[in-house]
Structure formats: C-alpha cells, structure tokens
Amino acid sequence: MILTFIKGFGREIKTLWLDKRMLFMFLIAPLALSIVVCAAFSGHVVNNIPLAVVDQNSSAQTRALIAAFDEADRFNVTYVVTEQDEAVGLMEEGEVLGVVIIPPDYTRSLQLGQQAEVLIGVNSANNIIGNSAVVSSMQVVKTISAQIAVKSFVAKGSTVEDATAMVMPISTVLRPWFNPQFSYLTYLGLGLTGLIFHQLFLMTVATAFAEEKKEGILSGKMKAKESIIHFINKYIFYGVTGYGNILVNYYAIITIFDFPMRGNREDVAILCGCYILCLLGVGALLGTLCKNTIHCIQWLMAMTYPLFILSGFSWPLTEMPEVLVKAAQYLPPTHFLVPVRNIVLTGVGFETESIVYSRDMLLYLAVGAFMLSLISFLWKVYSARKKEKPKLVEKEVVQA
Amino acid sequence: MIAAFGLFFREWLYLLKRPRTLIIMIFIPIFVTCICGMSFSAGSFSHLKMGVVDYSYTAKTREVVEAFQQSSYFDVVGYYENEEQIEKAMKDGEIVGCIIFPGDFTTNLQQGRQAEVLLGSSAVNMGYGSTINLRGAEILGTLSTQTAVKSLVAKGYTVDDGLAKMNPVGFYTRQWYNPTNNFGYFLTFGFVIATVQQVLIYFAAISLAREKESGKLGEIKKVNPIFQVVIKALVYYIISMGTWAVCCWLIVNKYGIPMKGSFDVWFGYSSLFFLSVIAMGQLFSAIMPNPVFATSFSLVFTSPSLVLSGFTWPTMAFTSFYQKLAQVFPLTHFVIGYRNVAFMGIGFDAVHDEMMILGYISGGCLILSCVIWLIKVKRIEKKEQALRISEEEPDIQAVAQ
Numbered sequence: 113m114i115l116t117f118i119k120g121f122g123r124e125i126k127t128l129w130l131d132k133r134m135l136f137m138f139l140i141a142p143l144a145l146s147i148v149v150c151a152a153f154s155g156h157v158v159n160n161i162p163l164a165v166v167d168q169n170s171s172a173q174t175r176a177l178i179a180a181f182d183e184a185d186r187f188n189v190t191y192v193v194t195e196q197d198e199a200v201g202l203m204e205e206g207e208v209l210g211v212v213i214i215p216p217d218y219t220r221s222l223q224l225g226q227q228a229e230v231l232i233g234v235n236s237a238n239n240i241i242g243n244s245a246v247v248s249s250m251q252v253v254k255t256i257s258a259q260i261a262v263k264s265f266v267a268k269g270s271t272v273e274d275a276t277a278m279v280m281p282i283s284t285v286l287r288p289w290f291n292p293q294f295s296y297l298t299y300l301g302l303g304l305t306g307l308i309f310h311q312l313f314l315m316t317v318a319t320a321f322a323e324e325k326k327e328g329i330l331s332g333k334m335k336a337k338e339s340i341i342h343f344i345n346k347y348i349f350y351g352v353t354g355y356g357n358i359l360v361n362y363y364a365i366i367t368i369f370d371f372p373m374r375g376n377r378e379d380v381a382i383l384c385g386c387y388i389l390c391l392l393g394v395g396a397l398l399g400t401l402c403k404n405t406i407h408c409i410q411w412l413m414a415m416t417y418p419l420f421i422l423s424g425f426s427w428p429l430t431e432m433p434e435v436l437v438k439a440a441q442y443l444p445p446t447h448f449l450v451p452v453r454n455i456v457l458t459g460v461g462f463e464t465e466s467i468v469y470s471r472d473m474l475l476y477l478a479v480g481a482f483m484l485s486l487i488s489f490l491w492k493v494y495s496a497r498k499k500e501k502p503k504l505v506e507k508e509v510v511q512a
Numbered sequence: 513m514i515a516a517f518g519l520f521f522r523e524w525l526y527l528l529k530r531p532r533t534l535i536i537m538i539f540i541p542i543f544v545t546c547i548c549g550m551s552f553s554a555g556s557f558s559h560l561k562m563g564v565v566d567y568s569y570t571a572k573t574r575e576v577v578e579a580f581q582q583s584s585y586f587d588v589v590g591y592y593e594n595e596e597q598i599e600k601a602m603k604d605g606e607i608v609g610c611i612i613f614p615g616d617f618t619t620n621l622q623q624g625r626q627a628e629v630l631l632g633s634s635a636v637n638m639g640y641g642s643t644i645n646l647r648g649a650e651i652l653g654t655l656s657t658q659t660a661v662k663s664l665v666a667k668g669y670t671v672d673d674g675l676a677k678m679n680p681v682g683f684y685t686r687q688w689y690n691p692t693n694n695f696g697y698f699l700t701f702g703f704v705i706a707t708v709q710q711v712l713i714y715f716a717a718i719s720l721a722r723e724k725e726s727g728k729l730g731e732i733k734k735v736n737p738i739f740q741v742v743i744k745a746l747v748y749y750i751i752s753m754g755t756w757a758v759c760c761w762l763i764v765n766k767y768g769i770p771m772k773g774s775f776d777v778w779f780g781y782s783s784l785f786f787l788s789v790i791a792m793g794q795l796f797s798a799i800m801p802n803p804v805f806a807t808s809f810s811l812v813f814t815s816p817s818l819v820l821s822g823f824t825w826p827t828m829a830f831t832s833f834y835q836k837l838a839q840v841f842p843l844t845h846f847v848i849g850y851r852n853v854a855f856m857g858i859g860f861d862a863v864h865d866e867m868m869i870l871g872y873i874s875g876g877c878l879i880l881s882c883v884i885w886l887i888k889v890k891r892i893e894k895k896e897q898a899l900r901i902s903e904e905e906p907d908i909q910a911v912a913q
Binding site (some may be wrong): 133137140145148149151152153154155157158159160162164177193203204205206209221222225226227228229230231233234235236237238239240241242243244246247249250251253254256257258260261264273274276277278279280281282283284285286287289291292294296298299300304308311315356405406407409410411412413414415416417418420422426427428431432433435436453454457458459460464465466500 | 532533536540543544547548550551552553554556557576580602603605620621624625626627628630631632633634635636638639641643645649650652653655656657659660663669672673675676677678679680681683684685686687689690691693694695697698699703706708710711714718773777798803804805808809810811812814815816819820823824825826828829830831834848849851852855856861862900902908
C-alpha cells in the first residue's frame with residue numbers, strides 16, 4: 113500500500129511534467145496574469161482627467177479659474193470652447209471626461225459683489241472616477257472662491273489668516289483610511305490575484321481528475337482500493353503544490369507592488385491553506401462530474417464573473433439582496449478575497465470575528481466539497497468498473 | 513449550396529443535442545445579467561455607517577453630526593473615544609467612515625479662526641471611500657458656508673450679500689449620464705459583455721478544433737474549408753446576438769438601466785463586436801493543435817481583458833505599453849463605447865473609430881483562420897490519402913502474387 117502511495121506521487125509528478133499545457137496553467141499562468149493585471153493599475157490614481165471649459169465670459173477672472181483647473185494634478189484642460197453643445201459633443205466623443213461651464217455673467221457678478229455660479233459636469237458612467245473628479249473640482253472652485261473672498265477682506269485690513277477663517281470657518285481634511293493614495297491597485301490587486309488563482313487552480317485540479325477517465329483511476333481498469341489511494345494521492349499532491357503556489361503568488365504580488373502588509377503573514381497563510389482545501393474539493397468534484405477536460409473549462413469560464421460579483425469584493429455584500437448574500441456564503445471566493453484584503457490592508461487577524469467566520473466557512477465548505485467529491489469519485493469508479501467488467505470477461509473468454 | 517446549408521444545420525444540431533452547451537451560451541449571460549441587476553439593485557451607497565470622535569463636544573459639533581444624520585447617505589452609529597477605537601470599529605466592519613472633531617474645533621470657530629474637521633473613510637473598498645468623500649465634503653462645505661454667512665448676517669448683511677461675499681464663486685455639480693450615481697449603471701454592462709465574450713470565444717475556439725479532434729472532417733468535406741469557417745461563424749453570431757438581445761432587454765426593462773442609443777447603432781456595433789470575438793476564437797481554433805489547448809488559451813487570453821479594456825480603470829491612466837496591449841482585445845473597443853451609446857445616446861460618428869478597429873480585427877482574424885484552416889484541412893486530406901494508399905498497397909501486392 114505504501115509502495116502504491118509512493119508510486120502514485122511519482123505518477124502525479126510525471127503526469128504534470130509531461131503535460132506542458134497544464135504545467136503552464138498551474139505554475140506560470142497565475143502569477144504571470146496577476147502581474148499583468150496588477151501592473152495595469154500601477155498608476156494608482158487617475159490624474160490628468162481631460163476637461164473642456166465652456167468660457168462664455170472670457171475675462172481675466174475666468175482665465176484664472178481655467179488655470180486653476182489646469183494646474184491641479186487631477187485635471188488637464190484640453191479644450192476651451194464657447195458653446196455648451198460643443199463641450200457635450202467632446203464628452204460624447206470621449207475626448208473629455210468633464211465640463212466646466214462659466215456663464216456669461218461670471219465676471220460681472222463678481223464685480224457687483226454678487227455670487228457667480230459655475231457648473232461642473234462630470235461623466236459619471238464610471239462612478240468611482242466620477243466621484244473623485246467631482247470632489248477635486250469642488251476643491252478647485254472652493255479654493256478660487258476663497259482666494260477672491262479673502263482678497264476682499266485683506267483689502268479692508270484683515271490679515272490673510274483672519275480672512276481665511278471668516279470665509280472658510282470649517283475646513284475639511286479627507287483621509288482615506290487603509291488606502292491613503294486612494295489607489296485602484298490597492299483596492300483591486302489582491303482580489304484579482306485570488307480570483308485568477310481560483311480559476312486556474314480549479315482548472316488544473318478538475319482537469320487532473322477528468323483526465324483520469326481516459327485510462328487512469330476513473331477508467332474502471334484499476335482496483336477500487338488502488339483508485340482510492342490515487343484519489344488521496346491527488347488530493348495531497350495538488351494540495352501541497354497548490355498551497356506553495358498560492359503563497360508564492362501572494363508573496364510576489366505583495367512584494368512587487370509594495371502592498372502594505374499590516375496583518376500577520378501567518379494569518380494570510382492559514383486562510384490560504386483553508387482556501388486551497390476548499391478549492392481541492394470543488395475541483396475534484398467538478399473533475400469527476402464533468403465528462404472531460406473541455407467541459408470543466410467550459411463551466412469555469414462561464415462562472416468567472418458571477419463568482420467575482422457575488423464575492424462582495426467590488427460591490428459589498430451588505431448592499432446586495434438577502435437571497436444573493438445567502439447564495440454567496442456557499443462560494444469559496446466570498447470567504448477569501450475580502451478577508452485577505454482586510455488582513456493585508458487593515459491589519460486584522462483571527463482576533464476579528466469576520467476573519468474567524470471566513471476561516472470556519474472555508475473549512476466547512478472544504479469538508480462538504482471533500483465528502484461530495486469522494487462520493488462522486490466512488491460512484492464514478494463503481495460505474496466505470498461496471499462498464500469495464502463485461503469487457504474483461506469477454507477478454508478472458510477470448511483468451512480461454 | 514445544399515452542402516453549405518447542411519453544415520449550417522449540422523452545427524445547430526450539434527449545439528441542440530448538447531443542452532450543456534446551450535445553457536452556457538445562452539443562460540449564463542442571462543444569469544449574469546440577473547445577478548448584476550439584483551446585486552446592484554440598491555444602485556448607490558446609502559446609510560453609510562459613520563462613527564464620530566468628538567474631542568470638542570459642543571452644540572456646534574453636534575450640529576455638524578446632526579447634518580450628517582439628516583443626510584440619506586449617512587447613518588451616525590455612535591461616538592467613539594479616540595482614533596484607535598475608530599480604527600478598530602472600521603476593522604471590525606462596524607463603521608465605514610468617521611468624522612473627527614479636534615479639541616479646539618469650537619474654540620477656533622468662536623475666536624474667528626478656521627476650524628478643521630477630519631472626514632475619514634475606509635478606502636479598502638473605493639466605492640465607500642469615493643461616496644463618503646463626495647457626500648461628506650458636500651455637507652461640510654455647506655455647513656462652512658452657512659456659518660460664514662451667518663456671521664455676516666449678524667452684522668446686518670442680507671443672506672444674498674453675505675453669501676456673495678463669503679462664497680463669491682458658487683457651483684453646482686452635475687453627474688452626467690449617471691445622475692443618481694448608480695453603481696449598476698457603471699458595472700452591469702461590463703460584466704455582462706465580458707461574460708458573453710468569454711463564452712463566445714470559448715465556443716468559437718472549439719468549433720474547428722473539435723472537427724479535427726473527433727475525426728469527423730469527412731462529414732463536412734463537401735463544403736469548402738473557407739465556407740466551413742464562415743458558416744460556423746454565422747451560427748455563433750446568431751446565437752450571441754440573440755442572447756445579447758435578451759440580456760439588453762432585461763437590463764433596460766427589468767433593471768431600469770437606460771438605453772438612449774438607436775437600434776441601428778446597437779445592432780451594428782454589437783454585430784461587429786461579436787464577429788470580432790468569433791473570428792478571434794476561430795483563429796485560436798485553427799491554430800491550436802486540439803480543443804483543450806484552444807480553450808485553455810482563450811481562458812488565459814480573456815482573463816485580463818476586462819481590466820485592460822479600460823472599463824474600471826481608464827486606458828488613459830495606463831502606461832503606453834498597456835495602452836497598446838489593450839488594443840488587441842475586442843472588448844476594449846466595445847465595452848466603453850457601448851456604455852456611451854447606452855447612456856449618451858451617441859451615434860455611429862462617435863463610435864466610428866472603435867467600429868473600424870473591430871472591423872479590422874474581424875476581417876483580419878477571419879481571413880487568417882480561413883487560410884490556416886484551409887492549409888490544415890488540405891494537410892489532413894493528404895495524410896489520409898497517403899494512409900489509404902499504404903493500406904491498399906499490400907492488397908495490390910497480394911492480388912499480383
């Protein structure tokens with residue numbers, strides 16, 4: 113039995129080594145794809161958002177306002193036009209992402225001591241970029257407004273400090289916690305790494321089991337006992353290599369892209385272990401249930417985006433309807449992507465209830481998936497042997 | 513001609529005989545549409561849980577807190593003693609943002625100095641962060657102006673004069689094309705289109721390779737290999753357009769996401785996108801040695817496409833290398849353009865460049881896949897012929913003997 117066990121390991125290594133496609137998908141593709149995806153966000157924040165200014169007044173004051181927008185890191189005034197329709201046209205063509213409209217009475221209102229109004233329009237089809245642009249444009253206009261008001265008070269003998277306090281009695285300091293740069297990479301990088309690994313690891317495990325239907329342990333040509341030993345062998349082999357692989361992936365991504373590691377590495381490692389156990393079960397179940405490798409890949413490809421949406425990684429579960437929240441509890445990425453991000457970025461660990469819950473759920477799911485995969489495996493071995501039996505009898509008869 | 517029709521129906525029969533295939537091709541995109549519609553049904557963030565650290569604790573600070581409480585965007589869940597407690601509450605998920613008043617907040621206001629307030633947000637999820645920054649800054653800005661104007665009104669100014677003096681440049685903001693700041697508008701199209709692309713490229717990628725693998729090339733040899741490619745592409749085009757039409761109908765009619773573009777633009781632009789995806793899939797299918805390689809390659813190829821399409825992170829923020837790389841994916845030339853068609857109601861003029869690129873991708877990939885497939889089919893035929901001759905030779909020799 114021990115010999116069969118050891119031989120089984122050799123068999124797994126040989127199978128993986130000989131299948132260059134699988135070797136690439138398992139060992140190289142997850143890290144390579146994660147690096148490609150994370151590097152895309154390496155700019156961290158979106159600056160130089162192109163703006164069109166509709167200057168219906170054209171004076172020194174309006175030019176000062178335009179210059180203030182242009183000098184802000186966040187914006188680039190790429191067009192100054194006189195008609196609103198022209199600016200909207202530019203927005204529709206994708207040339208600009210925002211419009212500042214200065215009305216014809218802007219300078220006159222300022223001179224008469226009336227409030228002058230400016231309209232700031234931002235293309236909010238992408239909410240996150242839109243919201244950030246609105247906040248930044250508000251800051252620009254407020255600064256200009258405060259400068260004008262302060263100047264008028266200073267002209268009457270106030271100090272700059274007093275005048276500023278009069279004009280802007282409350283100043284707001286924005287502080288994005290745990291992601292001070294308000295970086296897209298920090299927000300998405302770790303989750304996308306986990307999701308890419310999820311898909312490619314599941315594909316490898318499912319393929320490894322599905323391929324056994326041809327001539328291997330699920331072909332019915334092996335003894336039942338031998339098949340079970342190989343089943344455990346596969347679990348251990350892919351479990352160990354997969355665990356090493358996911359740790360390398362996260363280590364590389366955190367190091368290369370300078371993620372702040374505020375939590376314990378051990379906590380990430382433990383959660384990764386639970387995740388791998390879970391994925392092993394799901395992969396084995398998929399591999400035994402699907403007819404062949406292609407079918408496994410089909411299902412995995414189809415489920416990529418539903419898994420990502422339901423994991424609560426981009427749109428939090430708290431904002432989803434209850435039925436989806438309940439469904440999401442049975443998906444491994446739900447209990448891994450957000451918790452890992454929280455450990456790395458916020459520094460929480462197993463002292464936090466939500467992380468303990470995620471670990472426990474991953475373990476429950478792992479046990480469930482293992483049991484189901486074992487039942488499905490045994491059933492497939494039994495039915496394969498049943499199919500194979502008449503052939504063996506026929507063979508024996510012919511030989512006799 | 514009859515053979516071509518035969519192949520067309522054979523392909524349909526192949527798909528209809530396999531319910532799994534149809535489930536994946538038709539129902540998965542619809543399923544994703546429903547998931548998106550349901551998940552993002554809340555639209556925007558509201559009742560964001562906020563904590564308060566008030567080192568000043570006066571009527572003035574309570575007024576600020578009350579202003580947050582009154583807003584539908586925020587729920588003030590409680591007061592905390594210090595920043596450590598706030599940070600812990602954020603880590604535990606009790607709150608997602610905070611307002612911190614320094615000890616001298618009220619004193620500064622009373623003594624005519626500027627008072628600072630810190631608006632914090634848990635930016636681990638940028639959805640929370642961006643909403644808190646925007647809505648919180650609006651509330652605090654309004655309060656600041658109110659306080660400033662009040663001080664002038666107390667000196668005998670009218671409210672209008674006071675406002676003009678303290679805030680000479682006012683502004684109002686308009687969030688164009690997504691006025692309610694709805695995240696469903698932002699995300700739904702991207703996920704649905706990416707899913708349709710994923711399943712479509714997959715099936716296109718096995719469409720030719722499976723004929724080779726199954727050894728059933730003989731069944732379709734009456735049809736010219738070039739037509740084999742075209743007819744298969746037509747079948748997948750019909751299915752994908754049908755599925756996409758259902759998804760779009762659901763998006764508009766069930767989930768209330770607007771579609772301001774005309775039917776012509778929808779049809780023309782979508783058709784070019786799906787043709788380019790199918791042609792690309794068929795190119796993989798013609799090149800790759802077997803269906804497993806073709807599907808694995810398309811999986812790896814499509815994985816980064818949504819990120820690189822500029823859908824969440826605009827392409828202008830990419831490095832030039834990534835900007836060039838993004839051009840390879842049909843998704844890049846459709847997902848943003850289509851969102852603009854839907855929200856802005858733009859016409860062919862505005863998406864002309866994207867449509868041209870999709871046309872080039874479709875044409876280029878289709879020509880290449882036809883040529884490669886033609887060569888492969890000829891090679892296979894030659895091999896088969898050689899095999900037949902070698903099988904017949906011993907028979908001839910036997911007859912001769």
